[in-house]
Amino acid sequence: MSDTWRIVEEELSKPSLFRSRESLMPEHLPDKLPHRESEIRSLVSYFKHLVHDPGSISQRVLIIGGVGTGKTALSKLFGKIFTRTAREKGYNVSYVHVNCHRNRTLYNIIYDIARQLALPIPSRGLSAKEMFDALLVFLDELDQYVIVALDEFHYFASLSQSDAVYFLARTYEAYEGSKRINFVFIASDTSKLAFLDPVTEGYLLRHVIKLLPYTSTQLHDILKYRASIAFFEGVYDDEVLKAIADYEGVDKGGGGNARHALEALLLAGDLAEKDGARRITIEHVRRSLASLSREIVSVSEFIKHSSLHELLVLLAIIKLLRRSGVREVRIGDVEEEYRSICEYYGEIPRKHTQVYEYIQSLSRAGVVSAHPSGRGHRGRSTMVSIDYGPLDVLENYVVETIKKRRELGL
Template identity: 35%
Template sequence: MKELQGGGERVSQPRSVFVDEAVLDLNYIPSRLLHRDAELRFLTNLFRFIVDTPYEMSQRALILGGVGSGKTALAQKFGLNLKEEARRRRVRVEYIHVNCRESRGSLFMILQRAVRRLRPNFPDRGFSANELLDTLMRILDEEDTQLVLCLDEVDALIDEEGSDALYNLTRVQEERLEGPRRLSLICISKDPEKFRELDKSTLSTLQRNAIRMPEYTRPQLSDIVTSRAEIAYRPGAISPEIIDFISELATSEGGDARYAIDILWRAGKYADTDYAREVLPEHVRKATAIVFPAIRPEEIRQLSRHEKLALLGIARHFMHSRETKATTGEAELSYQVVCEEYGEEPRGHTQFWKYLNRLSGVGVISTALQASERGRTQLISLPKVPAEALERELTKIIEQG
């Protein structure tokens, strides 16, 4: 808004409650990791050899914990510290953090991202995943460096490729009996069950080096929210009561710091929309109405168009159903109707099945197999999100393109 002058009165530009909104971004790495000292120390000790006795060992570690328990933040912080320490000691190390879900669980895409971090102009075609793995090792040789590769949300990789991919990643280093050790792995998962199928030796090392992240308690969440709010918000724009309110909500969502920070951000957006000078409880309540713990608007945006349409179909189905579960057939039918509405050719059954897998991987739907007369059918439920609210949000996002 322009400043209006004349009549002696000045209406100044409405101020935002934020001074630095970017620190509330999903990918922001906090400068201080609170209440995770023991976990950070454990991880640092596991990989201490990289700077103490470079090239002599490789290591694997596993970080386990619920959504928003600080797994990603812990790994990223570890990576930054490691690089800093390596620089001080003049040791060559790279830390590469790849989110497997964003790479659609494809080993090829994950390795491609890793290779691109080291060689930005690496061509995007003409290689198989295994060739890329060899290429990665060769680049590490050429640069004479060590790499800690962090596979965040590794569940997606196991879902898509089975246990082979992880097996290959661990073997590629072990098969090089001679010469320097170069590749270490950190896996991150919210689901300990996922590792059941791995071969024994891969599994046992991972389990030995597993870090379990407990749920954050309410005072811990309050510290995390306060420290972030202090840099994101204008002084006085958010009161300790509001911070308490948000911490309380996130505590009942299983100590989910990500939920807390999402609410912290969206509440501020609503305050700005109202031209309010500070965040009020009603802004927080409005935020909780669209930030579902099971899926964030950002995550909805990251889904492909047809995954969004499939989810919209499921939401529509449950809006009009008295049942808690839907069959794959019902969901697919509803998806087809939605496709027609949006002028899209519905994809086939196999593809639809994949969309369901992805949606359940994200956590927005649950699926369970059930035996029936005609074999096994998959039942779908939407346990954590109100169908109507989801429908509204999805429609908005789909229509924005």
């Protein structure tokens, strides 16, 4: 047998450490969510009219919580089990999950709801409101009730006209018939909704479920459960899970983010498998945690190919964010910082429109996020943020690249 054949054979016959690697992927919905039981109970109690007195009210609940606190998983798992139970009891209740990051207009949201419910609503020729009316007619005909989850709702709220948000938040306000649509709004925090008019905001804030970042003990339980499904027995020991939970737990200075913790576990498993090891060791966990700032790794490709002035603008954003300690900065302030950085490097600053274009291109590449400010700010402006880190590592990398670029005279 040739060497290559032998290598392929050998690699294929290696036993895997994973019983189910897919179960650690972000899109996998687990069967239970340790430490979110009371939140599931709250959701059930908010929506129990759907099996006690369907149509009597249209419920709205807002789930808020930071990144990786389980908002999406909580809503989906609740929706899945609740509708299944309701159907078993003979009630026609469905759950649809709409991502407002992908569907940012009222039209797209309503179209997506209709599509998921498999209602034959034409995609052309109707306005958003006409489509909504058609949806209501179908639901009446089918005697069906729906829980609509609007995930990443703050995207829709910040980008749409307030009457669109108003329309969703206050549907049925003066409606006499059977109220068939209920909402779960999901957002990262209430400040993102603060620019709504007070009445609409009041509607959204009436029933709030707040998810706190996970502590290391909670993450430890979550990892124990998820690891028992993902790996074969004997592949990991508790020390490994504890190390990840301690790194990420909010009480130990971490972000309390379950997604990070699960990513670290998956990566540690992959590293162990690549090493041909039979078990995941603490060293695999260390390596996994060290490379977890892989956003920086992934943006470094783009940075390598950026023009000098694009890099100077990026440096301005990083410096401003670090100095001010806030989450996002105004484009006007970025431009001012950029001009003083140009002065330092002896470069002639580019014009406003060009700076704006650089920021858009950095944003398209996912290096920064740029979005219009909400109404709370004086005047409309573009806000820029960087949602990963650490920023000092990123800054060093950008400064190094600028230095090289200038040495080469590019």
